[in-house]
């Protein structure tokens with residue numbers, strides 16, 4: 307551990323310039339002809355006990371980012387420190403030791419649960435692999451976890467397809483909690499659930515955070531849920547983070563034109579308001595992550611685009627304490643300090 | 649072409665049971681609704697309330713066993729889809745009735761490219777040759793907002809993000825200009841901007857070709873913005889039906905009321921804790937003989953336990969299945 311006397315505790319997760327590219331093959335010989343820049347240089351921190359919301363358009367790289375942080379992919383570039391260890395360079399042995407502390411709740415619960423395993427064996431699997439608990443102790447722990455997520459013990463011997471969507475999601479959460487992790491990446495944990503069950507799952511995640519001090523990266527496209535659960539929110543567009551801010555400031559005073567467009571497009575659960583709403587519909591197509599535009603990634607669709615935006619990539623910098631934006635509109639000429647995160 | 653007076657699709661008294669290891673499960677209980685040309689019918693309801701099973705049953709896609717369609721009629725284009733021969737049904741499905749499944753990964757085949765899978769209905773139902781189908785497939789993929797569409801036709805489903813896979817499903821369902829589109833949670837994985845784009849696309853098709861749409865979703869914001877009429881399902885039954893403005897302004901069923909209260913918003917005060925509807929959804933081992941919502945209802949009384957309420961009209965186009973008169977203010 308580094309000497310941190312008299313300083314605030316370092317963030318649990320430090321992501322620097324994280325890059326994840328997937329090769330594109332083409333031609334007769336299926337040679338590598340390019341890359342899908344799914345995540346293209348993102349930098350952020352997540353503090354202990356905090357929930358960082360990660361939002362953005364479908365295909366902008368959220369899942370890839372979450373998976374890369376847990377090193378479920380080999381990174382193309384950048385570093386990810388979790389609790390001081392650089393995950394990007396950890397050896398398989400180090401990784402194995404770290405795995406219990408970092409978990410993921412996957413976007414698609416059904417696809418991530420083995421249909422041939424009972425719920426007890428799904429939740430018990432990480433216990434078997436990473437602990438020395440004997441059979442009885444394991445079962446006790448499985449029951450304890452099922453209690454925590456509000457699943458009846460009687461369901462322990464059922465198979466995933468016999469559960470409702472919300473229950474399946476909770477199986478995934480119980481499995482993620484089995485080894486007392488410090489950090490959980492929740493990838494769209496509530497997208498497929500009806501509102502009441504969404505609320506149930508979100509309340510559960512909050513209770514667990516209060517009780518166990520968990521840290522979450524909460525990936526979602528549901529801006530109203532993110533507003534509810536996140537302490538800070540990062541907005542992603544085409545592989546980059548365009549804005550990162552504390553929840554309240556982001557929602558009341560969005561700075562990046564993309565964040566503004568996103569917020570104005572949230573559907574209103576009231577037909578009278580919905581008819582009156584003045585939506586800012588973005589025009590133009592989303593560029594391909596294989597061929598991002600010159601300059602700012604958002605320049606092809608930005609309603610406030612300027613000349614500079616089509617040539618120079620705006621720096622992701624702190625425009626006021628705690629608020630980071632990558633946009634030329636916010637670059638004051640007098641500002642000469644290095645806009646660094648650190 | 650439907651004449652605008654008769655519904656394009658008329659579902660009557662549909663009942664479906666699963667025979668499982670642990671006994672029967674009455675997933676759909678006497679569901680009736682109709683759908684007119686150019687109309688968008690929203691379907692909402694709790695997880696497990698039978699929304700998907702209803703739609704799968706009406707186009708004959710439920711696995712049997714374990715499913716058995718016990719009763720009902722599904723009238724479409726002069727046929728009853730529940731009794732029509734397999735070839736006719738196959739010709740209707742995918743061509744005249746397009747379907748977007750809830751789970752794209754189980755309905756997209758992982759070993760074929762996305763392009764191949766979009767081209768298949770175009771070649772089978774529209775008689776396009778390979779190169780015409782390829783061009784049309786790229787066009788469709790572009791329409792649903794996937795960048796670099798032509799190049800990405802060559803990708804496999806696992807190379808797409810969750811929301812992109814969902815949009816592939818939408819492109820496939822729209823491929824043959826269907827008269828009816830049944831979309832089961834088609835935009836759950838989509839962010840608001842792309843969702844808005846898809847909704848605009850659907851609205852345009854509805855106006856252009858009079859396509860009628862059934863849109864299942866848990867997103868009440870989407871329903872408010874796009875539906876003409878809404879049915880609310882609970883415990884395998886339709887418990888309320890109303891024009892969209894009426895449903896939001898004057899919800900009558902205690903479940904509908906509770907549902908509308910659970911939605912968080914991006915505006916106004918942020919709630920410290922989200923509201924949930926307390927209690928568990930029912931597991932129906934036999935056909936319901938009492939109100940299915942009773943165990944979670946704040947207004948239940950003697951009659952609710954004795955008799956499953958039938959749908960009754962309470963306003964223009966507004967009906968509900970509830971014994972409570974709804975006049976006493978709820979708490």
Ligand SMILES: Nc1ncnc2c1ncn2[C@@H]1O[C@H](COP(=O)(O)OP(=O)(O)OP(=O)(O)O)[C@@H](O)[C@H]1O
Pocket residue numbers: 328342343344362363364365366367368369370371527595806807808809810811812837838839
């Ligand atoms: N294994 C892969 N091979 C090639 N391309 C991939 C792979 N995984 C993801 N991609 C591409 O990377 C981009 C980002 O995908 P990702 O799944 O991270 O998006 P997302 O933000 O999670 O979207 P969604 O909200 O739709 O789930 C997409 O263009 C996707 O097609």
Ligand SMILES: Nc1ncnc2c1ncn2[C@@H]1O[C@H](COP(=O)(O)OP(=O)(O)OP(=O)(O)O)[C@@H](O)[C@H]1O
Pocket residue numbers: 467468469470471472500666668673675693694695696697698699700701702714750
């Ligand atoms: N293959 C099956 N075998 C047994 N039961 C099933 C099967 N498929 C569905 N069910 C059950 O039928 C009921 C209705 O399921 P359905 O999928 O229609 O719900 P839904 O309203 O679409 O819910 P969601 O919002 O979660 O998609 C559920 O209780 C479900 O568990």
Ligand SMILES: [Mg+2]
Pocket residue numbers: 368369370413809810811
């Ligand atoms: Mg994703």
Ligand SMILES: [Mg+2]
Pocket residue numbers: 699700701750832
């Ligand atoms: Mg469903």
